[in-house]
Amino acid sequence: MSRLLEQAPQVLAxxxxxxxxxIEAQGTTVQRVxxxxxxxxxxxxxxxxxxxxxxxxxxxxxxxRIVSTDAELxxxxxxxxxxxxxxxxxLHAGPPIGWDRASGPLxxxxxxxxxxxxxxxxxxxxxALFASGTGYTLEPCHHHGAVGPMAGVISASMWxxxxxxxxxxxxxxxxxxxxxGKVLRYGAYGPEVLSRLRWMSDVLAPLLQxxxxxxxxxxxxxxxxxxxxxxxEAHNRNxxxxxxxxxxxxxxxxxxxxxxxxxxxxxxxxxxxxHFFLNLAMPACKLTLDSARGIAxxxxxxxxxRNGTDFGIxxxxxxxxWFTGPAQLAEGLFLGSYGPEDANPDIGDSAITETAGLGGFxxxxxxxxxxxxxxxxxxxxxASRRMYxxxxxxxxxYAIPILDFxxxxxxxxxxxxxxxxxxxxxxxxMAGKQAGVGQVGAGLVTPPAEVFPKALAALAHLVR
Amino acid sequence: MSRLLEQAPQVLAxxxxxxxxxIEAQGTTVQRVxxxxxxxxxxxxxxxxxxxxxxxxxxxxxxxRIVSTDAELxxxxxxxxxxxxxxxxxLHAGPPIGWDRASGPLxxxxxxxxxxxxxxxxxxxxxALFASGTGYTLEPCHHHGAVGPMAGVISASMWxxxxxxxxxxxxxxxxxxxxxGKVLRYGAYGPEVLSRLRWMSDVLAPLLQxxxxxxxxxxxxxxxxxxxxxxxEAHNRNxxxxxxxxxxxxxxxxxxxxxxxxxxxxxxxxxxxxHFFLNLAMPACKLTLDSARGIAxxxxxxxxxRNGTDFGIxxxxxxxxWFTGPAQLAEGLFLGSYGPEDANPDIGDSAITETAGLGGFxxxxxxxxxxxxxxxxxxxxxASRRMYxxxxxxxxxYAIPILDFxxxxxxxxxxxxxxxxxxxxxxxxMAGKQAGVGQVGAGLVTPPAEVFPKALAALAHLVR
Numbered sequence: 001m002s003r004l005l006e007q008a009p010q011v012l013a014x015x016x017x018x019x020x021x022x023i024e025a026q027g028t029t030v031q032r033v034x035x036x037x038x039x040x041x042x043x044x045x046x047x048x049x050x051x052x053x054x055x056x057x058x059x060x061x062x063x064x065r066i067v068s069t070d071a072e073l074x075x076x077x078x079x080x081x082x083x084x085x086x087x088x089x090x091l092h093a094g095p096p097i098g099w100d101r102a103s104g105p106l107x108x109x110x111x112x113x114x115x116x117x118x119x120x121x122x123x124x125x126x127x128a129l130f131a132s133g134t135g136y137t138l139e140p141c142h143h144h145g146a147v148g149p150m151a152g153v154i155s156a157s158m159w160x161x162x163x164x165x166x167x168x169x170x171x172x173x174x175x176x177x178x179x180x181g182k183v184l185r186y187g188a189y190g191p192e193v194l195s196r197l198r199w200m201s202d203v204l205a206p207l208l209q210x211x212x213x214x215x216x217x218x219x220x221x222x223x224x225x226x227x228x229x230x231x232x233e234a235h236n237r238n239x240x241x242x243x244x245x246x247x248x249x250x251x252x253x254x255x256x257x258x259x260x261x262x263x264x265x266x267x268x269x270x271x272x273x274x275h276f277f278l279n280l281a282m283p284a285c286k287l288t289l290d291s292a293r294g295i296a297x298x299x300x301x302x303x304x305x306r307n308g309t310d311f312g313i314x315x316x317x318x319x320x321x322w323f324t325g326p327a328q329l330a331e332g333l334f335l336g337s338y339g340p341e342d343a344n345p346d347i348g349d350s351a352i353t354e355t356a357g358l359g360g361f362x363x364x365x366x367x368x369x370x371x372x373x374x375x376x377x378x379x380x381x382x383a384s385r386r387m388y389x390x391x392x393x394x395x396x397x398y399a400i401p402i403l404d405f406x407x408x409x410x411x412x413x414x415x416x417x418x419x420x421x422x423x424x425x426x427x428x429x430m431a432g433k434q435a436g437v438g439q440v441g442a443g444l445v446t447p448p449a450e451v452f453p454k455a456l457a458a459l460a461h462l463v464r
Numbered sequence: 465m466s467r468l469l470e471q472a473p474q475v476l477a478x479x480x481x482x483x484x485x486x487i488e489a490q491g492t493t494v495q496r497v498x499x500x501x502x503x504x505x506x507x508x509x510x511x512x513x514x515x516x517x518x519x520x521x522x523x524x525x526x527x528x529r530i531v532s533t534d535a536e537l538x539x540x541x542x543x544x545x546x547x548x549x550x551x552x553x554x555l556h557a558g559p560p561i562g563w564d565r566a567s568g569p570l571x572x573x574x575x576x577x578x579x580x581x582x583x584x585x586x587x588x589x590x591x592a593l594f595a596s597g598t599g600y601t602l603e604p605c606h607h608h609g610a611v612g613p614m615a616g617v618i619s620a621s622m623w624x625x626x627x628x629x630x631x632x633x634x635x636x637x638x639x640x641x642x643x644x645g646k647v648l649r650y651g652a653y654g655p656e657v658l659s660r661l662r663w664m665s666d667v668l669a670p671l672l673q674x675x676x677x678x679x680x681x682x683x684x685x686x687x688x689x690x691x692x693x694x695x696x697e698a699h700n701r702n703x704x705x706x707x708x709x710x711x712x713x714x715x716x717x718x719x720x721x722x723x724x725x726x727x728x729x730x731x732x733x734x735x736x737x738x739h740f741f742l743n744l745a746m747p748a749c750k751l752t753l754d755s756a757r758g759i760a761x762x763x764x765x766x767x768x769x770r771n772g773t774d775f776g777i778x779x780x781x782x783x784x785x786w787f788t789g790p791a792q793l794a795e796g797l798f799l800g801s802y803g804p805e806d807a808n809p810d811i812g813d814s815a816i817t818e819t820a821g822l823g824g825f826x827x828x829x830x831x832x833x834x835x836x837x838x839x840x841x842x843x844x845x846x847a848s849r850r851m852y853x854x855x856x857x858x859x860x861x862y863a864i865p866i867l868d869f870x871x872x873x874x875x876x877x878x879x880x881x882x883x884x885x886x887x888x889x890x891x892x893x894m895a896g897k898q899a900g901v902g903q904v905g906a907g908l909v910t911p912p913a914e915v916f917p918k919a920l921a922a923l924a925h926l927v928r
Contacts, residue, residue, distance in 0.1 A: 229832045230704055231694045231865070240694055243707035246714075247735045251728040254718055264715040271711045367865035368693045377868050401695070401831035402866055404841050 038419045042453050045460035049415055052463045054297025062292035062300040062316045063393045063411045066356065069291040071284035072217035074164045076176075076209040078201070080156030083144050083173060087117040088136040093152025093349040094307025095322040096140055099130040103308030103344050105187025108435030109151035110138070112189030116197055117155050123189040142303060142314075145290075146173040147282045147349035150185035150431055151308065158197065159205030163220065163283040170290065172283035176200055176208075179273040181335075181438055186431040187344075188438035204266050211252035218248050220284040223277070224358065225397045228408065233366035234281040235350055235359030236373055236427040236442055241277030246270055282349060285356035292316045299459055300392065301412040304355045304424065304447060308347035308431070311447045315414055315455050317462065323455040325448030330430050332374040332443015342440045344433035351426050351447075357395040357410030360425035360444065361387045365400040365408070373427050373442045383425045383444075384409065390416040390424065414459065417452045502883045506917050509924035513879055516927045518761025526756035526764040526780045527857045527875040530820065533755040535748035536681035538628045540640075540673040542665070544620030547608050547637060551581040552600040557616025557813040558771025559786040560604055563594040567772030569651025569808050572899030573615035574602075576653030580661055581619050587653040606767055606778075609754075610637040611746045611813035614649035614895055615772065622661065623669030627684065627747040634754065636747035640664055640672075643737040645799075645902055650895045651808075652902035668730050675716035682712050684748040687741070688822065689861045692872065697830035698745040699814055699823030700837055700891040700906055705741030710734055746813060749820035756780045763923055764856065765876040768819045768888065768911060772811035772895070775911045779878055779919050781926065787919040789912030794894050796838040796907015806904045808897035815890050815911075821859040821874030824889035824908065825851045829864040829872070837891050837906045847889045847908075848873065854880040854888065878923065881916045 009028055013020035014035035023030050038046055049055065079085050090113055092106055099107070107130070114126035119136075129135060141148045148154055160173040175185075178196060182188040212218065223244045227233075230240035246267065253263050270276050289302045298316035305312055312322035327345035334342070353359035363369055364384035367377045384400065387409035394407030412424055423446035430441040473492055477484035478499035487494050502510055513519065543549050554577055556570055563571070571594070578590035583600075593599060605612045612618055624637040639649075642660060646652040676682065687708045691697075694704035710731065717727050734740050753766045762780035769776055776786035791809035798806070817823035827833055828848035831841045848864065851873035858871030876888055887910035894905040 226703075229695055240704055240707070243704070243711060247707060247710065247731075250710075250714060250731050250735070254724050254728045254731065260718045260724070264718045267711075267714050267718065271714070377865060401834075401841060 036421045039421055039449065039453055042418045042456055045453070045456045046415060046418055048460040048463050049299060049456060052297055055299060058295045058297035058317065059300055059392050059411070059413065062295050062298045065291040066288050066411060067393070067395050067397070069165050069288040070167065071163050071220045071287045072166055073161055073212060073220055073280060074217050075162040076159055076205050076212055077162055078156070079154050079158045079160045079173070079175070082160060082162060083146065083154070085154070085156040087156050088119060089156065090136060090138050091141045091144055091146060091148065091152070091154040092138060092307060093141060093148045093150065093347060094305040095310050095312030095324050097307045097309055098138065099133065101309050103347065104433045104435040104437070105344050105347055105431035106151045106153070106308045108187030108189050108437075109153040109184050111435065112184045112193055113153045113155040115189065116194055117157055140305070141349055142305060144173070145171060147286050147352055148175060148185065149177070149278060149282065149350045150348040150429060151187055152349050153184065157201055159201055161280055161283060163280065163287055164217075165287055165291070166217070170287065172287045172290065174279045174283040176205060177273060177276045177279040180275060183438060186429070186437070186439040187435050189436055203262055204269060207253060207256060207258050207262060207266050208249065210256040210258065211249045214256065215249060215252040218245070220280055221397055224281060224284065225399070228362055228365045228398045229401060231366050231368055233359055233362040233369055233427065235278065235353040236429065237274070237366045237369050238277035238281060239274040241281065242270065242274055245277050245280065278350065281358065282352050285352045285358065289352065289356055294319065296462070299414045301355055301414060304351040304426070305349045306346045306351065308344055311346060311451060313447065313451050313455055315459065318455065318458045321458060323451045323458065325450040328445050328448060330428050330443035330445035332430065332441055333372065334430070334441035335439060338432070338440035342432050342437070343430045346426070346428060346445045347431055348428065350428065354424055354426050355412060357391070357398055357408040360427045361391070361410070362398060362400065362408045363425070363427065364403055367402070369427060373444055375444065386422055387425060389420050390422050392416075414452055414455045418456050421449070423447055423449060500885045503885055503913065503917055506882045506920055509917070509920045510879060510882055512924040512927050513763060513920060516761055519763060522759045522761035522781065523764055523856050523875070523877065526759050526762045529755040530752050530875060531857070531859050531861070533629050533752040534631065535627050535684045535751045536630055537625055537676060537684055537744060538681045539626040540623055540669050540676055541626055542620070543618050543622050543624045543637070543639070546624060546626060547610065547618070549618070549620040551620050552583060553620065554600060554602050555605045555608055555610060555612065555616070555618040556602060556771060557605060557612045557614065557811060558769040559774050559776030559788050561771045561773055562602065563597065565773050567808050567811065568897045568899040568901070569811055569895035570615045570617070570772045572651030572653050572901070573617040573648050575899065576648045576657055577617045577619040579653065580658055581621055604769070605813055606769060608637070609635060611750050611816055612639060612649065613641070613742060613746065613814045614812040614893060615651055616813050617648065621665055623665055625744055625747060627744065627751055628681075629751055629755070630681065634751065636751040636754065638743045638747040640669060641737060641740045641743040644739060647902060650893070650902040651899050653900055667726055668733060671717060671720060671722050671726060671730050672713065674720040674722065675713045678720065679713060679716040682709070684744055685861055688745060688748065689863070692826055692829045692862045693865060695830050695832055697823055697826040697833055697891065699742065699817040700893065701738070701830045701833050702741035702745060703738040705745065706734065706738055709741050709744065742814065745822065746816050749816045749822065753816065753820055758783065760926070763878045765819055765878060768815040768890070769813045770810045770815065772808055775810060775915060777911065777915050777919055779923065782919065782922045785922060787915045787922065789914040792909050792912060794892050794907035794909035796894065796905055797836065798894075798905035799903060802896070802904035806896050806901070807894045810890070810892060810909045811895055812892065814892065818888055818890050819876060821855070821862055821872040824891045825855070825874070826862060826864065826872045827889070827891065828867055831866075833891060837908055839908065850886055851889060853884050854886050856880070878916050878919045882920050885913070887911055887913060
């Protein structure tokens with residue numbers, strides 16, 4: 001106490017400016033702190049969850065598992081075989097939804113997939129089937145250990161990457177990336193979309209299978225770590241990642257015994273698509289996050305996913321329950337003559353990258369991303385810096401050079417989001433809202449704020 | 465004048481602090497400006513060159529040529545064939561030098577090259593030949609349109625990349641990169657070094673020749689522009705560049721008709737060497753800089769090169785004259801148990817990258833470089849920012865994301881170096897000073913300051 005009286009006062013001020021100004025008028029320096037009250041109505045749940053004696057330990061356990069789980073590409077297999085899908089079983093991105101509430105791009109992708117599986121001759125013919133609500137199944141990718149970008153539709157004849165944790169054998173799955181523009185995952189289903197998918201199943205995927213099996217497991221987290229040094233954030237920039245994947249698989253592709261024309265065609269296809277690695281970043285992120293599922297008392301988010309209508313999150317401490325709200329419209333840059341009126345609300349499982357400390361959370365590592373999603377370079381730096389406010393740690397493998405090799409912000413804490421009102425920053429592609437259109441742009445989006453109080457309430461209910 | 469009296473004074477202070485402090489004591493804000501006097505003894509030459517009415521126009525012409533010259537990889541050929549070298553003709557990095565003054569790594573590389581060309585059975589046996597001063601030629605790469613990293617030795621049976629300006633047909637040349645560690649360019653000449661060089665001439669280079677000819681010209685500046693977005697500065701980081709080169713050449717390599725085992729071996733070799741693209745960045749930089757040679761009145765540097773003993777520069781306005789001083793020791797990080805006492809002074813033509821606005825000048829684009837050459841991330845940013853003080857423009861194709869896409873500092877102006885005493889920042893590898901050792905580290909270095917007053921004096925002499 002005596003030292004307090006000897007020293008000059010050191011003043012921190014939060015909230016309204018009036019208090020800070022009054023002290024400054026008396027000649028004292030005031031350090032202003034950015035602060036907002038917690039989300040309205042959450043005070044009781046927040047107090048209850050914050051007082052949960054399991055919370056700190058559970059969250060550290062969750063973070064430890066997330067950052068230490070390895071993810072290896074071990075195989076490429078048909079979805080029908082590895083996920084047990086019949087020709088009329090369809091998986092989709094995001095939380096559960098039926099045809100009746102499905103957005104345009106999800107409907108478009110389902111129509112295309114139905115034609116791909118031979119259920120109908122023309123994609124449009126499948127509308128009646130899906131509207132009938134019978135004769136098919138439609139479930140989230142996440143419920144089958146899988147993730148899918150944008151519409152995220154997986155059907156039996158598509159092939160998937162098989163990603164595994166070598167320590168436990170746990171697996172996750174994702175389709176192969178089709179490229180940009182008019183592609184199934186953005187809701188396009190024209191003849192060129194379906195013929196590309198057939199070539200991928202007939203030529204590309206079997207060739208990759210041969211290469212992966214001959215080469216042995218590919219360490220995806222090592223590639224992700226390098227990407228963060230090379231301007232990729234692994235959601236909307238996967239340029240270096242795609243090149244590094246090619247580097248790993250090429251010798252085995254060349255020696256596969258496949259005709260050199262097919263090898264060259266495959267190399268050209270992958271080379272021409274800077275997003276090819278996204279479909280490996282996603283299952284790698286899911287694999288690491290799934291390791292934190294089921295930790296009682298943990299308030300860490302283990303999935304963020306959108307079906308084009310709803311945005312849903314799951315937490316480590318609340319099992320398989322989804323907490324949902326309306327998917328938001330992204331703000332960003334549009335292709336060609338498209339504009340905001342053409343865009344569908346946020347869609348896809350790809351926000352799993354942000355959930356794992358990449359994507360929008362790693363934007364400072366990828367300042368060139370602003371030329372794809374809009375904004376200024378300073379926005380990219382600030383986005384990453386802001387995410388440290390709502391995460392419980394830093395990813396030791398994903399070091400951002402420009403932030404003096406600080407690890408990316410990792411482990412979104414529901415309590416921190418509710419307390420600060422800072423929402424996770426997601427980099428995303430934008431699909432056209434009409435089925436059949438394809439990609440219309442790319443930009444930035446956040447979850448609907450309400451999903452976090454909902455998750456908090458469930459967590460509060462579970463406090464003993 | 466009347467407005468001057470109405471306004472509060474705005475004070476800039478340069479030089480000693482006393483003046484600034486005196487004004488601050490009177491309650492006026494002083495903006496301090498970093499300033500140093502020009503290099504001692506250069507005042508008269510500086511005044512003469514600065515008053516040259518050709519200077520501004522000549523320098524703008526030089527910059528315009530440097531930034532607008534395209535550089536394409538068009539072929540891969542044996543040096544003997546394309547440079548007209550006989551088995552006893554040797555090229556080396558840097559300004560002219562004889563065996564008597566040659567440093568350890570240059571001597572080591574020459575011994576190895578003599579054995580490679582079959583002049584002697586064992587590299588050591590060639591010492592007598594070189595010491596005799598007869599029976600061979602030894603000339604700078606730069607005198608033959610070529611550049612070579614580190615020792616930069618080129619002999620007849622080595623193959624070289626052929627880089628051309630499509631507008632004029634002008635060409636430059638560089639050997640293929642051998643990788644790191646015990647390699648000829650770092651002065652090593654053991655059996656593994658020579659057998660690697662033979663494999664490169666017998667297998668790798670002919671395969672690349674077939675691929676380049678089948679594919680057509682590869683736009684190297686487009687790759688360099690992408691590299692600057694992907695964390696490469698094209699001198700000590702060429703990781704993304706190497707991957708992009710592979711992407712361009714792979715389909716044609718696969719379809720070359722060569723045995724798939726050879727294609728796979730070549731892909732593995734290039735893939736395992738993140739510096740492979742350096743030997744394309746260098747001739748591309750030389751090609752653009754050579755376009756500015758011979759512009760009367762221009763004070764722009766068109767070459768910086770080191771032979772391990774001397775550091776030399778050439779300017780646009782002084783023809784083929786070299787201005788030299790003693791090569792400096794780099795400061796940086798050492799491999800294994802090597803230390804500063806093991807390092808040779810600065811060596812190699814690779815400072816052509818800095819001369820063209822890349823390398824140390826583009827460090828802000830490659831903050832991860834500090835893990836290779838030492839220092840802090842802030843040093844990398846500051847290095848690029850400081851280089852704007854001694855260059856006359858920015859490279860429109862090489863945009864640094866973290867500096868809000870500002871172009872890299874390009875066109876080193878001798879007058880600016882002399883006026884500011886700021887020396888060009890070079891990222892470099894460090895060779896062992898003993899012949900045969902190989903690489904011992906990597907770090908940062910500058911030219912000896914005296915080369916700039918020497919060039920300035922020659923420029924002053926030419927002012928009409």
